Amino acid sequence: MVAIGRSGVPLLRTQYGKSLRLEDDTATTRVHNGLMIEVESLSKSYGSTIAVDGLTFTVRPGVVTGFLGPNGAGKSTTMRMILGLDRPSAGTATVNGRRLCEHRAPLAQMGALLEAQAVHPKRSARNHLRALAATNGIPDSRVDEVIELVGLEEVADRSSGGFSLGMGQRLGIASALLGDPETIMLDEPVNGLDPEGILWIRGLLKDLASEGRTVLVSSHLMTEMALVAERFVIIGKGRLIADVTSVELEAMASDDSVRVRTADATALRELLGTDGVEIASAVPNVLTVRGLTSDAIGMAASTARIALYELTPHQASLEEIFMELTHDAVQYRAGTHQGIAA
Amino acid sequence: MTTTVHPRPIVASPSPPVPAARSHSDLQVTERRVIRSEWIKLRSVLSLRLGFLAAAFIAVVLAGIFASSGDGGGPKAAIDSLSLSLAGLRITQLIIGVLGVVVVSSEYSTGLIRSTLQSVRSRLSVLRAKSVVFATSTFVVVGIAACAAFFVGKATYGGIQPELGLSDPGVVRVLVGTVLYTVGVGLFGVALGFLLRGAAAAIGVLFATLLIVPALAGLLPWSWATSLTEVLPSNAGDAVMTLSPSSTLLSPTSGAIVVALWVVGLLVLAGVALRSRDA
Numbered sequence: 330m331v332a333i334g335r336s337g338v339p340l341l342r343t344q345y346g347k348s349l350r351l352e353d354d355t356a357t358t359r360v361h362n363g364l365m366i367e368v369e370s371l372s373k374s375y376g377s378t379i380a381v382d383g384l385t386f387t388v389r390p391g392v393v394t395g396f397l398g399p400n401g402a403g404k405s406t407t408m409r410m411i412l413g414l415d416r417p418s419a420g421t422a423t424v425n426g427r428r429l430c431e432h433r434a435p436l437a438q439m440g441a442l443l444e445a446q447a448v449h450p451k452r453s454a455r456n457h458l459r460a461l462a463a464t465n466g467i468p469d470s471r472v473d474e475v476i477e478l479v480g481l482e483e484v485a486d487r488s489s490g491g492f493s494l495g496m497g498q499r500l501g502i503a504s505a506l507l508g509d510p511e512t513i514m515l516d517e518p519v520n521g522l523d524p525e526g527i528l529w530i531r532g533l534l535k536d537l538a539s540e541g542r543t544v545l546v547s548s549h550l551m552t553e554m555a556l557v558a559e560r561f562v563i564i565g566k567g568r569l570i571a572d573v574t575s576v577e578l579e580a581m582a583s584d585d586s587v588r589v590r591t592a593d594a595t596a597l598r599e600l601l602g603t604d605g606v607e608i609a610s611a612v613p614n615v616l617t618v619r620g621l622t623s624d625a626i627g628m629a630a631s632t633a634r635i636a637l638y639e640l641t642p643h644q645a646s647l648e649e650i651f652m653e654l655t656h657d658a659v660q661y662r663a664g665t666h667q668g669i670a671a
Numbered sequence: 672m673t674t675t676v677h678p679r680p681i682v683a684s685p686s687p688p689v690p691a692a693r694s695h696s697d698l699q700v701t702e703r704r705v706i707r708s709e710w711i712k713l714r715s716v717l718s719l720r721l722g723f724l725a726a727a728f729i730a731v732v733l734a735g736i737f738a739s740s741g742d743g744g745g746p747k748a749a750i751d752s753l754s755l756s757l758a759g760l761r762i763t764q765l766i767i768g769v770l771g772v773v774v775v776s777s778e779y780s781t782g783l784i785r786s787t788l789q790s791v792r793s794r795l796s797v798l799r800a801k802s803v804v805f806a807t808s809t810f811v812v813v814g815i816a817a818c819a820a821f822f823v824g825k826a827t828y829g830g831i832q833p834e835l836g837l838s839d840p841g842v843v844r845v846l847v848g849t850v851l852y853t854v855g856v857g858l859f860g861v862a863l864g865f866l867l868r869g870a871a872a873a874i875g876v877l878f879a880t881l882l883i884v885p886a887l888a889g890l891l892p893w894s895w896a897t898s899l900t901e902v903l904p905s906n907a908g909d910a911v912m913t914l915s916p917s918s919t920l921l922s923p924t925s926g927a928i929v930v931a932l933w934v935v936g937l938l939v940l941a942g943v944a945l946r947s948r949d950a
C-alpha cells in the first residue's frame with residue numbers, strides 16, 4: 330500500500346508481518362563495541378501460543394530505546410529470554426556479547442526490573458538488596474548508595490510489604506542499579522507511578538543513557554515513550570514491526586493531511602480532486618485533504634480565487650503513527666474501537 | 672560464473688560512544704557468595720526465625736510434659752524414656768518441612784526467584800546454596816533442641832521404665848539420627864518447593880508422604896507391599912529414630928541410607944526441574 334509522504338515521495342507502509350528497518354542514523358552506532366543487547370531470530374511458544382516469533386533487533390548504548398507493542402505483543406516474554414529466565418524455542422539473546430549467565434558477574438552487566446514488588450513482604454528493603462548484592466560480591470556500601478539514589482533512605486529498614494506501588498517500583502530500580510550495570514532493562518517502569526515518580530524515572534533513564542549505558546524500556550504507551558526514547562523497537566504479535574529512530578518514525582506518517590475551511594467547498598473539491606489526492610468532509614465547508622501540501626492547496630485556491638478561512642497542516646503524532654503501525658497486531662480490542670481520527 | 676562485489680558499508684573508524692569508566696573487576700559470582708546471599712535471606716525474615724524458634728521450643732516443652740506424668744499405666748508403659756523425651760520432635764519435623772517449602776515457594780509467589788536467578792551464573796547454585804543454608808540452620812537449631820529435650824526429659828522423668836543415659840547403647844545414635852532425619856525432612860520441603868513452586872501443593876504432598884501414605888500402605892493386602900512400606904521415608908526414618916526397631920522396620924543403617932537416597936533423589940529431581948523449566 331503506497332501513500333504519499335509529506336515530501337511527496339511514496340512511503341512504504343509497513344503491514345503486519347513485514348518489518349521495516351531503516352538505516353542507522355550514524356555510522357558509529359554500527360560499530361560493534363560489545364555493549365549491547367542483541368536479539369537474534371528469537372522465538373518462544375507456550376503450547377500453541379506463539380508469544381515471540383523470529384524477533385531480531387539490537388539495542389545500542391548511549392540512547393534510551395523504547396520497546397513498544399500492544400498488550401500481549403511479547404515484550405515481557407522477550408525480556409525474560411534476554412535475562413535467561415525463559416528458554417527460547419529458537420534463536421539467541423545476548424547481553425554485551427554473551428548470554429547473561431555466562432558473565433562473571435551478571436549484575437554488573439545487566440540490571441533489570443521485570444515486575445514491581447518482587448520482594449518478600451516481610452523482608453526489609455535493605456536486606457533484600459543486600460541479599461541480591463551478595464551473590465555478585467557487591468559491597469553493602471553500594472546497597473546504601475542505591476538506596477539513597479532512589480530516595481528510600483527513610484523506609485529502607487521497614488519491611489517492604491507496606492510499600493506503596495511507587496516505593497516498590499523505586500526498590501525494583503534500586504535492585505536493577507546494584508551492579509552499576511552496563512545495560513539496563515525495565516518492563517513498564519512507569520506503571521502506577523504518580524506524576525512526580527514518572528518525571529523521576531524519565532530523568533533517570535536519560536541520565537543512564539547519557540553515561541553511555543544501554544537502556545531498554547518497554548511500554549505500551551507511545552505518548553510516554555516519545556518523551557524519553559530516541560530509538561524505538563516496535564513489535565506486534567511477537568514480530569518486529571519497526572526498529573527506527575524517532576526521526577525515522579515521524580517520517581513514516583502516512584496520513585498527513587491538511588484541514589481547509591473555505592467559502593466554496595464544492596469548487597475547491599473540484600479543483601483539488603486529482604489522482605493521488607484524497608478529500609474528505611465531515612463538517613460542511615471543511616475539507617480534509619490528503620496528498621497535497623498546505624502550500625500547494627493555498628496556491629491553487631488563490632489562483633482559482635477561492636476564499637480560504639483556514640488552512641492547517643496536520644502532522645500525525647508519534648502516538649498516531651504507533652497506533653497505525655500496530656493496528657493489525659492489536660489482540661485485545663474494545664468492542665467499540667474507533668480507527669485513527671481522520 | 673559472475674561474482675557480484677558488494678560494496679562494503681562505509682564505517683567510520685571505531686569510535687563507539689565511550690562508556691563511562693566502570694570497574695567491575697572484583698565482582699564475581701562464587702558458590703560462597705550465593706550461600707551468603709541465601710543466609711541473608713533466611714535470617715532477615717522474622718517469621719522464618721520465629722518458625723525455627725517454635726520448632727525448637729515445642730520439642731523441649733513436649734519432652735517435659737510427656738516425661739513428667741509418667742505413671743505405669745496406659746500406652747506410655749510400652750515406650751522407652753528416650754522416645755518419650757524425643758516425641759515432640761515429630762512436630763518439629765513437620766514445622767521444619769513446612770519452613771523448607773516456604774523458603775522456596777515464597778520466592779516464587781513474590782517473583783523474587785527471577786531476580787535471584789538472573790543474578791547468578793548457574794541455577795543449580797541457588798538450589799545448592801538454599802539446601803546448604805537450610806540444612807545447616809536446621810542441624811544447629813534442631814541439634815540444640817534435641818539435646819535440650821533429652822535432658823529436660825531426663826530431669827522430669829518419673830516412669831517405671833529404666834531411665835536411659837547417653838552412655839546406654841543406641842542413645843547417641845537415636846539422638847543424632849533424629850536430628851539428621853529432621854534435616855532430611857527440611858530438604859524434602861526445599862526440593863518440593865522447587866518442584867511444585869506453590870506452598871499449598873508442596874506442603875500437601877509433604878504431609879501426605881510423611882503421614883498418610885505410610886498408614887495406607889500398611890493396609891495393602893500383598894506381601895511384597897511390606898518391603899515397599901519399609902522404604903517409605905517416614906518408616907525408614909523410624910528405623911533411625913527408635914532404639915530397637917521392630918521387625919517391620921529396616922535396620923538403623925539401612926534406614927539412614929534409604930532416607931539419604933530419598934533426599935538426594937528429590938533434590939536431583941528438583942535440580943532437573945529448576946534447570947529445564949522457565950522461571
Ligand SMILES: Nc1ncnc2c1ncn2[C@@H]1O[C@H](COP(=O)(O)OP(=O)(O)OP(=O)(O)O)[C@@H](O)[C@H]1O
Binds near residue numbers: 380
Ligand atoms: N508463561 C506463559 N504461559 C503461557 N502463555 C504466556 C506466558 N507468558 C506469556 N504468554 C503469552 O504470550 C503472549 C505475550 O505475552 P507478554 O506478556 O510477553 O506480552 P507483553 O507485550 O508484555 O504484554 P503487556 O503489554 O500486556 O505486558 C501473550 O499472548 C501471553 O498470553
Ligand SMILES: [Mg+2]
Binds near residue numbers: 404
Ligand atoms: Mg508485559
